[in-house]
Amino acid sequence: MTVKIGVIGTGMIGRDHTRRIQQVLAGAEVVALSDVNADSARAVQADLAPAATVHATGQELIAAPEVGAVLVTSWGDTHEEYVLAAIAAGKPCFCEKPLATTAAGAKRIVDAEVAHGARLVQVGFMRRYDAGYRMLKEAVDNAIGAPLMIHAAHRNPTVPEQYITPMAIHDTLIHEIDVFRWLLDDDYVSAQVVFPRRSKHAHARVADPQVVLLETRKGVRIDVEIFVNCRYGYDIQCQVVGEEGVAYLPEPLAIVMRRDAHLQNAILTDWKDRFVDSYDVELKDFVEAAARGTASGPGSWDGYVAAISSDACVEAQEKSGQIVPISLPDRPALYD
């Protein structure tokens, strides 16, 4: 059975997912496209999905009978509206992060899905589909004893002028916030942020680097360095310390060379290359679940928890040095 997909938002990521469905993955096809800029939708149709219909609005696309599942890859402010509409239509829906721009918005989606009574939403936390993180989770679950600490870093070579301090949480740390919950099967109870000496390469409106300290229900302590002007590369480091040993996230595959008086391998510099393979796996998971009328992987609840946790981290930035508590509502049974 081929899953018939409608794509709302045909910018860079919407175009790329359309290519993925049309040219890479088995079992799905893009039958509908929509974008606030209709020319963009028509261009993607022409290039990648000539048989697809271009719809005037996302709502119309969701309502179209031939659309069996929805991809929401539009501007973040519109995510909540489209995901709610997809739930109302009972159609599986993949939504790029953020699920909603506020925790309250994410909660409305959770409530709608719980009312619907079955999972329909997958959120685009692609790291859970990365081969390296999956191997790390296997090691955390089976090889190093109970996890006690995580030491991590999220480094970008540089960021544009419009990147301001809270974006270090909402755009950068958000991936660690989700993936550590999943790695540890745990939730956060507090956050603290401290600011080291500022790098001379940081723009005026961003405190860079930052160190975020998180504490989980089980007592795991996490330190994450966020350094978005680190110069040398896009580099994601994660080390989990357990009662019996330590496990490291693998470095991306690279050619080791002896050259120019150095033993060396390249470090990626473009974030788009770091998890490129995980997008294929992520969408394959969506297609397979959608074929069964449901969703799996990171869902509405994870998007909601990420929003609450992020808000606490931003508050912890503002109250630098103070420990800010994080409290979560009870998890509905649907997400057990």
Place this chain on the structure above:
Amino acid sequence: MTVKIGVIGTGMIGRDHTRRIQQVLAGAEVVALSDVNADSARAVQADLAPAATVHATGQELIAAPEVGAVLVTSWGDTHEEYVLAAIAAGKPCFCEKPLATTAAGAKRIVDAEVAHGARLVQVGFMRRYDAGYRMLKEAVDNAIGAPLMIHAAHRNPTVPEQYITPMAIHDTLIHEIDVFRWLLDDDYVSAQVVFPRRSKHAHARVADPQVVLLETRKGVRIDVEIFVNCRYGYDIQCQVVGEEGVAYLPEPLAIVMRRDAHLQNAILTDWKDRFVDSYDVELKDFVEAAARGTASGPGSWDGYVAAISSDACVEAQEKSGQIVPISLPDRPALYD
């Protein structure tokens, strides 16, 4: 356009390629199956391709009008016959190694394809599609100067009793024979084999380990250790030494751990895991070329050269210590 594929031979590899086409890759479907054991073909049909027709013979399958391209994954002795039939039918054909069981057989396929006037055959040398080898080729082409030497090893943890000395060439070294030609864009002019002290873990009928020394037209010297009872793992090592530096084939992705008084990561022990991702890429390449009515990647000529080179290496085993010349016919223009 969906490529309609017929699969001849539904053993382990034929079943796996069928799964790949049906469940993983975009752009193709399995419409026909055949196996010397009809129950096997029917089981694959039932499990993976219910819409496919089961044919009584490979020849019948090749002749079937709905079949647009052929996968030959049957017993090695039958490859030549089916590939020749596919060429005769003008249908793109993917053939697992060996292309033929003799160099003469491979030559007949080359001759038939040359007579046909266009490429139709891809041979299953999957290492050319491995991400690590592709990165290594990029380094050889661009980062280390002219290649001068390769130091390599092909190690298996163990082999069954029926594995005898010449199989170290035909079943094991064959992959290095192809992939080094491709890495270097070069061909072999001689081979020598020397036998180190035998491992006590080697069965009586296999000399193990062996060291194969190859020389290329451009003067590159290659040493390959073949060690099929190395105990510790399935391990493929390749180091290219150039005028400006040295490049290494990457180790497979693995979790580094500190545990039990060791800094360590697992080494694969099952060869099937080593290049598992490259089968997807290899078949994707076949499907995309077949959609255009042709074939790309390793072809008949490569299968023929591999057969000639392997025969020289087996002769070099028999004349241990002697340097055995390798001479190739001129390459037809079709393969330039």
Place this chain on the structure above:
Amino acid sequence: MTVKIGVIGTGMIGRDHTRRIQQVLAGAEVVALSDVNADSARAVQADLAPAATVHATGQELIAAPEVGAVLVTSWGDTHEEYVLAAIAAGKPCFCEKPLATTAAGAKRIVDAEVAHGARLVQVGFMRRYDAGYRMLKEAVDNAIGAPLMIHAAHRNPTVPEQYITPMAIHDTLIHEIDVFRWLLDDDYVSAQVVFPRRSKHAHARVADPQVVLLETRKGVRIDVEIFVNCRYGYDIQCQVVGEEGVAYLPEPLAIVMRRDAHLQNAILTDWKDRFVDSYDVELKDFVEAAARGTASGPGSWDGYVAAISSDACVEAQEKSGQIVPISLPDRPALYD
């Protein structure tokens, strides 16, 4: 000129330093020995320094005219007294850590040395003499831009029952406290300690692991994991993040092996092996300075600052989660 050394305290470390002076290093000899247990001193004399005189007390040894320099390797509670006596006698003095058991005691030594008007005291912070840390300091000074953060870990496989929580500072972190000041050419302004989930392998009287967060005058933020029942080995990790890059403390030399399905190298399990070479370099430095009538390397001021900083860290343990300020007196010009 041979430096004539008296050794006070002939336990494990005093015996080992005597061996070092007698059998390894040029330029010095042990001429006097003393221990609260006279039999111990006589045994070291018999085994390693037959020409040495055994003195009844450390004070008598310090006063002996043939003694040109003093090694204080006795029980920690006695260090202050002997170091003060050596200063009073104007004799260069090497004192194993701690310089004194209280910051007030260390201050009395600083005051005495300042009154004397020249450096006479070296404290046994041997990490400053370790080849790896020296290479790291070179990188921090020249290769990674201004340092912004340090991520570090100090892990022991296990500790005895009598190891209690504050010993994680006084006996374990003390080495990081000194070596990071030296690496960064900086001092601490605050400390915070948080306690992750306790390892099930920790004894009842020790909170294990701990995370210590330090802030320096220049704004460098340091996180140090102390994990003294980590099981897997004695492991010292240190990573300095600068404006232009990251530098790592080298792992100790080890044989990498492929064996038992793992790529692996041994991690040390006995702390005594980790910095074994640095003791030779440390004492060589002492001997060379003593030959000139002075002392170099880590001195009284460093011992005093380490004591003040440690006391703040212990307070931070007691006030878990709170940031405890560290304030230092002005540094006397003698130590510039």
Place this chain on the structure above:
Amino acid sequence: MTVKIGVIGTGMIGRDHTRRIQQVLAGAEVVALSDVNADSARAVQADLAPAATVHATGQELIAAPEVGAVLVTSWGDTHEEYVLAAIAAGKPCFCEKPLATTAAGAKRIVDAEVAHGARLVQVGFMRRYDAGYRMLKEAVDNAIGAPLMIHAAHRNPTVPEQYITPMAIHDTLIHEIDVFRWLLDDDYVSAQVVFPRRSKHAHARVADPQVVLLETRKGVRIDVEIFVNCRYGYDIQCQVVGEEGVAYLPEPLAIVMRRDAHLQNAILTDWKDRFVDSYDVELKDFVEAAARGTASGPGSWDGYVAAISSDACVEAQEKSGQIVPISLPDRPALYD
């Protein structure tokens, strides 16, 4: 007891060993110096050993009654004469390589030492004292099963114009020739040399790189790449493959950095830095044995076998591709 040493030859290495004895090692002093250039000897005396006597000739120095042991660090052509004189005088003698410039000369030394009836000579094969090789030998003896193969490389960044093809054996491979015998506790039975494509960076009079293939009595097969214009660094690689696993010579201690889009560490470029620590250990061994009136470590027999083996390798260069047998006389019982 202090060993009183006379040094013959006060060039770079003689001066360095004098410094080592005077300033680094316990238990020895330089009491006599001699050089064909008397000014050189006087300069070393003035700088490092003011109490030493400068002798007009090496023979006079050897005969001087205050000289208890001799270091021969003069020009290679003179080694044989001085070592024979030291044996005749019954004085322990450390001789830098080569022991003699011909196998016949080395045999005369062996014969003289055998006639003397006890070991007096240590040859300067310092790699046996390198910490890394010692760890590797431990692994070969205990951790990887019976050794079957060695894959090795000896690379220099560049060599001067006067370096000609046979020097790749006499000056470069000579170290591997000795250290592999010691690692394996074995001897060579044949050698073969093949010449890869020449590097464009090689001078006209040197074939570069070369691959030397050695076979031992126990059947171990060794391939050594010699590449003396490899550009990127001075790099010694050694991998021993045994029945149960593979062990690697450790890389020298180095700071790993993330910088400039690379994970990297420096490779040494000056051969003098590679085994710098082993000279201390080597001479310490000489001093300790000389204090007992004997010699240990690599001796005359090893120097003789190295000469015979080297001669065979040079013949194998001249007969490129041919396997040249190596036959050794029986080893005198003195060297068991």
